[in-house]
Amino acid sequence: MEGESNTFNLHSISYHSSVGKGNNAIFCFLPLIKKQEEGIQDFMDTLKREVLSERVRLVKPSGIRKFFDIINTMPDVISLGVGEPDFVTPAHIREAGIRSIQLGHTRYTSNYGILELREEIAALLQRRYGLNYDPRTEILVTVGVSEGVDLIAAAITPRTKMILIGNPNNPTGAVVPQDELEGIARLAIEHDLIVAIDEVYSRLVYEAEHISIAAMPGMRERTLLLDGFSKAYAMTGWRIGYVAVPAHILEAMLKIHQYTVMCAGTASQEAAIEALRNGENDVQIMHADYARRRRMFVDGLNRIGLPTCEPRGAFYAFPYIGDTGMTDEEFAEKLLFEEQVAVVPGSSFGAAGAGFVRCAYCTAYDKLEEALVRMERFLKNHQ
Numbered sequence: 001m002e003g004e005s006n007t008f009n010l011h012s013i014s015y016h017s018s019v020g021k022g023n024n025a026i027f028c029f030l031p032l033i034k035k036q037e038e039g040i041q042d043f044m045d046t047l048k049r050e051v052l053s054e055r056v057r058l059v060k061p062s063g064i065r066k067f068f069d070i071i072n073t074m075p076d077v078i079s080l081g082v083g084e085p086d087f088v089t090p091a092h093i094r095e096a097g098i099r100s101i102q103l104g105h106t107r108y109t110s111n112y113g114i115l116e117l118r119e120e121i122a123a124l125l126q127r128r129y130g131l132n133y134d135p136r137t138e139i140l141v142t143v144g145v146s147e148g149v150d151l152i153a154a155a156i157t158p159r160t161k162m163i164l165i166g167n168p169n170n171p172t173g174a175v176v177p178q179d180e181l182e183g184i185a186r187l188a189i190e191h192d193l194i195v196a197i198d199e200v201y202s203r204l205v206y207e208a209e210h211i212s213i214a215a216m217p218g219m220r221e222r223t224l225l226l227d228g229f230s231k232a233y234a235m236t237g238w239r240i241g242y243v244a245v246p247a248h249i250l251e252a253m254l255k256i257h258q259y260t261v262m263c264a265g266t267a268s269q270e271a272a273i274e275a276l277r278n279g280e281n282d283v284q285i286m287h288a289d290y291a292r293r294r295r296m297f298v299d300g301l302n303r304i305g306l307p308t309c310e311p312r313g314a315f316y317a318f319p320y321i322g323d324t325g326m327t328d329e330e331f332a333e334k335l336l337f338e339e340q341v342a343v344v345p346g347s348s349f350g351a352a353g354a355g356f357v358r359c360a361y362c363t364a365y366d367k368l369e370e371a372l373v374r375m376e377r378f379l380k381n382h383q
């Protein structure tokens with residue numbers, strides 16, 4: 001009923017304003033128009049409320065985005081906020097993408113992704129973990145690892161019990177040690193659980209080899225392995241990743257994938273083939289650079305008085321800031337406004353992150369050094 005009367009108001013206001021236009025008669029209608037405008041506002045509010053799902057409206061905007069919006073308006077900010085390689089995609093991979101377009105490969109690919117790419121992914125998983133996946137039925141090329149995560153969530157029932165692990169971890173940079181992975185594997189087998197493992201940082205592990213839980217005895221059949229190209233090959237904007245899963249699970253994921261995105265971008269897939277065939281050296285070069293930044297930056301944080309556990313993977317440091325007497329949000333906000341250094345409050349990743357801030361060290365070495373100088377000064381000013 002409320003909607004109907006508002007609809008009526010909406011019609012009547014156009015009538016009144018057109019009558020009044022161009023003469024003083026408009027003033028007679030002003031209070032009415034005002035009332036009608038309020039009616040329109042109510043109507044629009046109702047419309048907004050009814051159009052948007054309750055669940056979506058209740059989702060809080062990303063805490064990280066709030067900071068990015070502020071950062072974009074400020075000069076001379078050193079951003080440790082964005083978890084994205086500062087490298088440009090290696091030239092030969094970019095050229096493969098360009099070549100794909102120039103050759104006119106501008107149509108959809110198979111919903112699964114280009115077979116050659118799936119074969120390269122299968123070969124990679126065999127090389128790295130000794131795992132055998134059938135490229136025809138057990139590998140799906142996705143729009144980034146992000147899409148892979150959504151497909152899992154959509155393909156399983158609300159009653160399915162699943163453990164989701166990000167390893168190496170964002171935001172802490174932690175790597176789950178082998179004995180803990182073995183413990184998780186035992187638990188999963190004992191309780192018949194599915195394990196989804198987001199390994200988008202699997203090429204960014206320092207001083208050790210990445211271990212995939214999928215390769216542990218009895219785990220391949222219950223593991224959803226998600227990985228991609230964004231971090232290892234500096235390809236975030238290409239939106240390309242993959243899932244490797246037993247065929248019956250892939251079948252369910254494929255249904256959602258084909259009705260939502262159809263396939264990953266064709267040029268991105270061809271660039272990804274080039275990355276897997278000829279990109280190993282680039283991965284090593286970028287890895288060495290991150291390792292050098294990590295050593296200097298993590299040591300620096302500990303030296304200036306922000307206790308930081310050794311992050312063994314990804315490109316994040318997660319210092320404890322609780323001793324400053326500030327909450328992580330206050331710390332991040334004040335650091336940004338007083339010293340123009342952007343970090344992300346740990347609590348924006350969940351309650352367990354309170355008292356910490358995430359610093360992405362995938363930024364230039366000299367900027368990281370300067371960030372430490374500014375952070376040290378900030379701490380002294382707040383002693």
Ligand SMILES: Cc1ncc(COP(=O)(O)O)c(C=O)c1O
Binds near residue numbers: 147198
């Ligand atoms: C843990 C984790 N998974 C997935 C992603 C997104 O990966 P992609 O670009 O492949 O969608 C990110 C990006 O920051 C991430 O930190």
